[in-house]
Amino acid sequence: YAESFVYRTSRSIKIFLFEHDAIIRLQQFRRSQIAGVTLGAANFVNFASMALMFWYGGLLTMRRLAAFADCFRVFLVFVNTSRGIGEAGALTPDFAEASIAIDSVFQILDRKTKIDTDDKLRDIHFAYLTRPNVMLFKGFCFQIHAGQRVAVVGQSGSGKSTIVGLIERFYDPSKGTVYIDGKDLKKVNLQSIRSHISLVNQEPTLFAMSIRDNIVYVKDGVTDAEIIEAAMTANAHNSLPDGYSTFPGESVLQLSATSALDAESERIVQAVLDSVTLGRSTIAVAHRVVSFSDFNSHHFPYHACRLTIRQAHLFAVLLDGVILEQGNHNDLIARDPAGAYYVLVYSQAGPH
């Protein structure tokens, strides 16, 4: 009846988009029919054979062809065996369900989930609260693919550091969305996201306590091995006059500041930056555009620039609140001699 009802009403079922629902119901109906018939047949065989056995056993006992004890023994074997067969029959609907369920299990296993690990800034508008009338960002989009090294370049005051501030969620954009690992930054736990972001400042902050305490400060329950590993990674392990109890003074700060490096220190800092950024999405902010004029030269006057932007996969030029150009160094240089990037690289204007 259900089958013919489904066929008769198939048009309405389609119109009301019940098709999938109707197919499932029809399948369930067929399954319950099979289960009912199987269970009925199993019970029939069970009880009919019991009746047969009682009748035949009684006949044999009456004619003294078999002892009652033997008949009873056969009866017990029969009851136990038929119960086993009956219970197996009762599992038939479960087998049917399992065969349908296993399909969906394999569908889930075979599914190729696309995990978005890109960081994106979409349609970013921003003005500092203290200067609400100055729209620093006027709606730009920008994407960093997982593991990519990106350099944001632009005139002083164009908002390069502010982009970093938005990614760290020091501020929220007035309009637009920041996505980290494909997730809206406003919807993720701030502490968790910040624990995955490392910020290397040009002027590093060291607290007025020993180097050891400075390292421990960033994370609870740090072991001695981790302290040494952190110092080794930063290439500071052998350069601390009093070991880890060294109190950071002017000299240590000077050593760390990327803008005041001699060639050897620069090489060391670069090696450290290369190793810690390997395989990570990195955004580098090049503060002094004028130094692009000497981009490939060893006499590059502003070390910080050369350090941070070297080997960037992508350069993004920030101008007047938007990302005006983006691409790799060679493409941008080749694109347009009057282009923003070209001008930045070759401009001989004095330092900002």
Ligand SMILES: Nc1ncnc2c1ncn2[C@@H]1O[C@H](COP(=O)(O)OP(=O)(O)OP(=O)(O)O)[C@@H](O)[C@H]1O
């Ligand atoms: N906390 C703040 N409140 C108000 N205005 C700010 C704040 N921080 C920065 N600004 C202003 O926003 C603009 C962009 O600053 P930002 O530091 O992001 O630029 P930048 O491109 O990194 O500059 P530079 O290359 O000189 O470091 C500047 O005009 C700056 O004066």
